[in-house]
Amino acid sequence: MPETRFFVSPDGRDDWAGSADRPFATPKAAQEAVRAVTAGMTGDVVVSFTAGVHHLEEPLVFDDASGDSGTNGFRVIYQAQGYGTADQVEIEVSGGRVITDWTTGDDGVWTAPIGDLAPRRLTVDGRPAARASRAGGLPGRVTKTNGGYVTDSTEPQSWPDPSGLEFGYPGVYPWSEAKLAVASISGDASSSTIIMAQPAFDHAKSLYDAKWYGAGGDGTWDGLAAPSVIENNVAFLTEPGTFAVSRTDAEGHVLHYRPRPGEKIGKTVAVVPMLETLVSGQDVHDLVLRGFTFTDATWYGPTRTGGYLHYHGNARFERGDFQKIDLGADVGYVHVPAEPVQLPANVSLTSARRVTLEGNHFTRLGAGALLIENGTDVEIRANVFDEISGSGIAVHTSTRVSVEDNLVHHIGTEYRGSPAVLVVESVETTVAHNEIHDVPHNGIVVTGGERARGTQVISNLVERSMGKLMDGGGIYLSAPQGSSFAGGAMVRGNVIRDVLTSYNFGLYADYGAAWITVLGNIVHRADIPITLQVGPPLENVAFVGNFWDTLPDGYDTPPATVTVAGNTVLPKESFDEAVRAVPAGADILAQAGRRGLRR
Structure with missing residues (x-):
C-alpha cells in the first residue's frame, strides 16, 4: 500500500503543504497534517525530519482521541530523514532556550x-x-x-x-x-x-x-x-x-x-532547559519514533517542594505518612514513604499500545529519560541514554514491553539512586542485550508484586554500577515475581563487572524476592556475587550454573527455600582468562551486551 509522507525542516513554513520541497517548520504542524489523514489510512504515514534543531515551545503530545494513532493496521512513523541508511540526518528535539x-x-x-x-x-x-x-x-x-x-x-x-x-x-x-x-x-x-x-x-x-x-x-x-x-x-x-x-x-x-x-x-x-515534558502520549497506538535526539528538558520538583526525599530506585516521599519497616531485632528498622511517588520522565507514554522507540538518543535531561506506564506491546530498541539527571528507562505496570539493545550510561547524575533500567510490577517484560555502564546505583531493577510475572533479564552487560551509593548491585530484584518458577523471573546470561561501592552484590535478590531463576550469569569484582540472607527472606529462588570469583556467604547452608547448584568459583586474579576457557562461560561472554557490539 502507498505511504503518505510529510516533511519537516527548520527552513520550512507551517503554512506550506509539508511536501519534500515545501516542508513544515514545526513538529506541531506535521502532527496536525497527520491527524487529518489517520482515520482513512491505506498505508503507513511517515513524517521525515531534515537535519537541524527543533526548539519546542510546548510539549509534543500524542493522544489517540485526537487522531495521533495508526489505524487500519498501519503505523504513524516520525523519523529522521534517511533513517537506517548512511544518509540518516541528525535531528534534535530540544526543550531549551x-x-x-x-x-x-x-x-x-x-x-x-x-x-x-x-x-x-x-x-x-x-x-x-x-x-x-x-x-x-x-x-x-x-x-x-x-x-x-x-x-x-x-x-x-x-x-x-x-x-x-x-x-x-x-x-x-x-x-x-x-x-x-x-x-x-x-x-x-x-x-x-x-x-x-x-x-x-x-x-x-x-x-x-x-x-x-x-x-x-x-x-x-x-x-x-x-x-x-x-x-x-x-x-x-x-x-x-x-x-x-x-x-x-x-x-x-x-x-x-x-x-x-x-x-x-x-x-x-x-x-x-525550559520544558519539563518533551514528548508525552495517552492511549496512543501503532506509533513509531526513531532517529531523534531528545535534549534539554528539566524537572522543577525539588524546587517546588523544597527538596528531593529519595527512598529507593525512582521512589521518593512527597505526600502522605511514613511506614516503619522492622528488619529484625538484630538488624534494626527504617522508615519508608507510605505513598511513594515515582520520578517523572521527560518523555513518557501512558496506556500506549504497539509503540516503538528505536534508534533515539536521550541526553541532557533533568528528570528520568523515558517512562512507559500501563503500556502493552511496546518496543524500546537500540536507543542511547546518557547525561540524565534520573533514570534511563522506566517501565511501570505494563505488559509485554521489550527493552533490547540499548546503551545506558552516566545516568542518575543528579538523583543518584536512579536505576539505569527499572521494571515495576509488569508482566512479560524483556530486558535483553543492553549495555549499561558508569551508573551511580543499580544497573537493572525489577520490583515485584501481585501482578508481576514473566520478566526476562537476558544477556545484558553491566559494568561499573554502584558508583556512588551502597547496598545494591548490577541486577537487583525484590518481592515476588510470580507464583511459580515457570511464570516467575528469569535472569540468564548476564555479565556483571566492577560493582564499585562497598556492601554490594552482583546479582541481588532482596526484600522477600520469590520465584526467580538466576541461571548462567557471570559476576566479576563485586563485594559478594549474591546474598542468601535478606529480610523478609528469599523464597523459591534458584542460583544455578553461574560463574563468580568468590564464594557467597552461607553458600554451603542456604535457606531451605533457596537452591544453589552447579555454580563455579574461578580465581579472581585470572578470572577473565579462566571463564573464557570454559565453553559455557565463553558463550555467556559472547552473547552479552548489544548485538553486533560484543566485548
Missing part, C-alpha cells in the same frame, strides 16, 4: 538575566555544566538542630542569596540521597545558624529515622547529621564549567557561569 544576553564581570564570570527561571541544568556547547558546589559540606563543627544546623564557622554568613542553596546528603540511607533547600542563614561573630526550608526538613527527619543494630553499638544512625554537598551559590564559582543561579536581583533571577578555556561570548552556545 539559548541564553544570549551575557556580560562579563571583573572576575571573568559571565552573567545573564533569566527572569523567573531557576535551572538545575545548563548545557554549554553541547556539554553539561555542573552546579557550583562547595567541597566538604558545611565548614566548622556542625550541630543539627530541630530546624537546621549551627556551625562555629562564620563563613556561611558570607554566602549571598542563602535561600538558593541546596544541601545534599548522599547515603542518608546507604541506598538513598536526599536534597534539601535552605531557608535562611544568620549568625554572629562566633557562629552561623542555618534554617532549612519547611516542611521538607521535618519530613526528612521522619523519613530518615533508622536504627542499624547490625553495624554494632547502639544502632544510632543520623544520615541528616550534616550535609556533605552544598550547591548553587555564586561564592562557589571557582571551577571552569560551573554555574549558579542568584535571586537577589529585583528584576528577576541571574545566571552566573564561569567559562571553560576557549569559550567566548557570541560564539559559545549556552542552553537553559
Whole structure:
C-alpha cells in the first residue's frame, strides 16, 4: 500500500503543504497534517525530519482521541530523514532556550538575566555544566538542630542569596540521597545558624529515622547529621564549567557561569532547559519514533517542594505518612514513604499500545529519560541514554514491553539512586542485550508484586554500577515475581563487572524476592556475587550454573527455600582468562551486551 509522507525542516513554513520541497517548520504542524489523514489510512504515514534543531515551545503530545494513532493496521512513523541508511540526518528535539544576553564581570564570570527561571541544568556547547558546589559540606563543627544546623564557622554568613542553596546528603540511607533547600542563614561573630526550608526538613527527619543494630553499638544512625554537598551559590564559582543561579536581583533571577578555556561570548552556545515534558502520549497506538535526539528538558520538583526525599530506585516521599519497616531485632528498622511517588520522565507514554522507540538518543535531561506506564506491546530498541539527571528507562505496570539493545550510561547524575533500567510490577517484560555502564546505583531493577510475572533479564552487560551509593548491585530484584518458577523471573546470561561501592552484590535478590531463576550469569569484582540472607527472606529462588570469583556467604547452608547448584568459583586474579576457557562461560561472554557490539 502507498505511504503518505510529510516533511519537516527548520527552513520550512507551517503554512506550506509539508511536501519534500515545501516542508513544515514545526513538529506541531506535521502532527496536525497527520491527524487529518489517520482515520482513512491505506498505508503507513511517515513524517521525515531534515537535519537541524527543533526548539519546542510546548510539549509534543500524542493522544489517540485526537487522531495521533495508526489505524487500519498501519503505523504513524516520525523519523529522521534517511533513517537506517548512511544518509540518516541528525535531528534534535530540544526543550531549551539559548541564553544570549551575557556580560562579563571583573572576575571573568559571565552573567545573564533569566527572569523567573531557576535551572538545575545548563548545557554549554553541547556539554553539561555542573552546579557550583562547595567541597566538604558545611565548614566548622556542625550541630543539627530541630530546624537546621549551627556551625562555629562564620563563613556561611558570607554566602549571598542563602535561600538558593541546596544541601545534599548522599547515603542518608546507604541506598538513598536526599536534597534539601535552605531557608535562611544568620549568625554572629562566633557562629552561623542555618534554617532549612519547611516542611521538607521535618519530613526528612521522619523519613530518615533508622536504627542499624547490625553495624554494632547502639544502632544510632543520623544520615541528616550534616550535609556533605552544598550547591548553587555564586561564592562557589571557582571551577571552569560551573554555574549558579542568584535571586537577589529585583528584576528577576541571574545566571552566573564561569567559562571553560576557549569559550567566548557570541560564539559559545549556552542552553537553559525550559520544558519539563518533551514528548508525552495517552492511549496512543501503532506509533513509531526513531532517529531523534531528545535534549534539554528539566524537572522543577525539588524546587517546588523544597527538596528531593529519595527512598529507593525512582521512589521518593512527597505526600502522605511514613511506614516503619522492622528488619529484625538484630538488624534494626527504617522508615519508608507510605505513598511513594515515582520520578517523572521527560518523555513518557501512558496506556500506549504497539509503540516503538528505536534508534533515539536521550541526553541532557533533568528528570528520568523515558517512562512507559500501563503500556502493552511496546518496543524500546537500540536507543542511547546518557547525561540524565534520573533514570534511563522506566517501565511501570505494563505488559509485554521489550527493552533490547540499548546503551545506558552516566545516568542518575543528579538523583543518584536512579536505576539505569527499572521494571515495576509488569508482566512479560524483556530486558535483553543492553549495555549499561558508569551508573551511580543499580544497573537493572525489577520490583515485584501481585501482578508481576514473566520478566526476562537476558544477556545484558553491566559494568561499573554502584558508583556512588551502597547496598545494591548490577541486577537487583525484590518481592515476588510470580507464583511459580515457570511464570516467575528469569535472569540468564548476564555479565556483571566492577560493582564499585562497598556492601554490594552482583546479582541481588532482596526484600522477600520469590520465584526467580538466576541461571548462567557471570559476576566479576563485586563485594559478594549474591546474598542468601535478606529480610523478609528469599523464597523459591534458584542460583544455578553461574560463574563468580568468590564464594557467597552461607553458600554451603542456604535457606531451605533457596537452591544453589552447579555454580563455579574461578580465581579472581585470572578470572577473565579462566571463564573464557570454559565453553559455557565463553558463550555467556559472547552473547552479552548489544548485538553486533560484543566485548
